[in-house]
Amino acid sequence: MALRLINTQTRRKEEFTSLEPGHVRMYTCGPTIYDFAHIGNYRAYTFEDLLRRYLKYRGYKVTQVMNLTDIDDKIIRGVNKKGITLKEYTNPYKQAFFEDLDALGIERAEHYPAATDHINEMVAIVQALVKKGHAYEADGSYYFKISSFPKYGSLSHMKLEDLKAGARIAADEYEKDTVSDFALWKAWDEADGPVYWDTPLGKGRPGWHIECSAMSMKYLGETFDIHTGGVDNMFPHHENEIAQSECATGRTFSRYWLHCEHLIVEGQKMSKSLGNFFTLRDLTAKGYSPVAVRYLLLATHYRQQLNFTMDGLDGAKAAVERLIDFKRNLQAVEGGSDNADFPAIVQKAYDGFGECLDDDLNISGALGEVFNFVKETNKLMSAKTLSKADAAKAVEALEKFDTVLGVLPKKEAGIDADIQALIDERIAARKEKNFARSDAIRDQLQAMGIILEDTPKGTTWKRQL
RNA sequence: GGCCGGUUAGCCAAGUGGUAAGGCAGAGGUCUGCAAAACCUCUAUACUCCGGUUCGAAUCCGGAACCGGCCUCCA
Known part of the structure; x- marks a missing residue:
């Protein structure tokens, strides 16, 4: 249509x-x-x-x-x-x-x-x-x-x-x-x-x-x-x-x-006298990520008044993280044979995404389609029935959707050599069961905004949003 | 006074006649040295109120309440 x-x-x-x-x-x-x-x-x-x-x-x-x-x-x-x-x-x-x-x-x-x-x-x-x-x-x-x-x-x-x-x-x-x-x-x-x-x-x-x-x-x-x-x-x-x-x-x-339509803040009109007047800089100064702000501003239909809340901002951040993690997890998929159910899942996502946005830019509906796609694909991934080729197609779809959403990082930011050295040191410490040292490194990295993920396949990391 | 939107679970938010998407939060689980992260599962008698139309209404019509906007340089 x-x-x-x-x-x-x-x-x-x-x-x-x-x-x-x-x-x-x-x-x-x-x-x-x-x-x-x-x-x-x-x-x-x-x-x-x-x-x-x-x-x-x-x-x-x-x-x-x-x-x-x-x-x-x-x-x-x-x-x-x-x-x-x-x-x-x-x-x-x-x-x-x-x-x-x-x-x-x-x-x-x-x-x-x-x-x-x-x-x-x-x-x-x-x-x-x-x-x-x-x-x-x-x-x-x-x-x-x-x-x-x-x-x-x-x-x-x-x-x-x-x-x-x-x-x-x-x-x-x-x-x-x-x-x-x-x-x-x-x-x-x-x-x-x-x-x-x-x-x-x-x-x-x-x-x-x-x-x-x-x-x-x-x-x-x-x-x-x-x-x-x-x-x-x-x-x-x-x-x-x-x-x-x-x-x-x-x-x-x-x-x-x-x-x-306008946005309101915590249910009230945004005004300097109410102390709920924010520039983007005000929010980033409080530690909020601009991409979370983008998601929150984007996710409500444009003809609907948008209620901007700090809880909503936290929720927006979590939603963006889910998409980013989905992509990372897809990229880590290895081998396997193609899943017979997967083509229909991807197709449904493409169709739903387009149909919603065709309808006067129904972004909330389109996001719902994207998250359904994430959930169904994750299910196949956790059952280890998704092939590397399937995963590549899922990444392709996600990146296509993101040409509209604009919330995924453009490219993975590089990791500093000293951060990698700390991660390597922690891996070694864990092998030696020196958990005091490994936990200290974990805390140190977290303070630097690096979140570690110890998975059955080894340790990976991501930047905090 | 005139005109225009809105009111859906703890929060945010789709859905315009066929019995309620999705996200966050919450609970449980998988994994783990412990965690975290990630993922899975589950959860909620949620459609402002009152009438009407209809076999059937969150959805259409009428009325009310509340919230918000515009009415000469505010996105």
Whole structure:
């Protein structure tokens, strides 16, 4: 069966087809690089990574764009406070972001355009909108005229007249024709200090929404396949993107919209005041492995709110370990004749894995299939009825699944010579029944994060996750 | 006020009409110098509540409670 995705636009599960056969173009709303990203942000990026990896698993070529928002009110405030340039302010957070992506095993997108590198493209869109009567200038700023786009609200299913005009309408927005019109370009203001661009639109800076329109269309074309983001971006951000993009080009902007639910921590909204606000660095500092965090973020369906708990993190770690151990045990299988039941077990795993993920990326179901495969194969292994060739096929399947899951170590890390020397010494000590010495070595290695496994076949080791 | 999700065992979490996947935790076992690790086996009268439709409902419809989200720059 084909891949089906729930499109926010229609609220229906739709069969996915790409505009260009075999090639998916997707745009993913990225971070504002004014601080370290938190695990809620990474939930969204992990979901996008799952989508990307599964599209590739299904044989698509993927061109993904993730923007880096490096201009907004908070960044301007930070720049002026510290008296440094905008790039000087944002670069450390940009670097930290990529470090976190690597730690979490999130594949790199093809493009990471920064907003401030695309001012000209944004200006061009604003000019096109003005020319077509969809935008107007007021006191040096430019606004999108929502009343000129009847389709406005079709993504979030919100009606303008239902919106509560409330406290969040800033007092300085009086010059807009109607309060719901949003800024495409903001005129320079003294508080902006040195942060501005001189453009045909005047001296100022871009609004927030326009960057995504400009950069997605530049790298993916006027119409592309998938646009993703967190649910909070559905309105107004994505709604505004659609309005400005479609009015500028006269074409459909994104064909599918996917929105990721938020995560909560221990059943509560993540907030600094509750003390349950975590960056990836906060968790690794507590000794948690990034791959455990990845698994936890990945394992819940993306349209479901994810309850992030420390117990859950321990459970995620144990689940990943089970997969890693499964692979190690398979690789140690020797000889034997092929098991007649095994081909059906592998086939069932492949089929189940694909069927679940085809169904709007049902990752929990897919993981269930993987663990059933692990259990059934382990059963054959412990009965010593699995052949070396069977085991190789099982490893192949597991590695194939892991192209989507991304939780297995890329390659076994080497072992230091002195660690090997300790292991050898312990083996010798055990032969001489010098258990005091062998236990001391065992403790020493454990303190170094090396777990020993004394099996009937001898002593092996693994790194603690 | 408008709109949108959710509520499944000790915890996490699939399942959208046919009688409840999977992971963690827990118990037992194999192995072991003892452990650990790994693996196997087992376990739980778990579908928020109240009505309705149906031969049959976690699943569909109506209502309630609770939790959470969006309503102009927050993934």
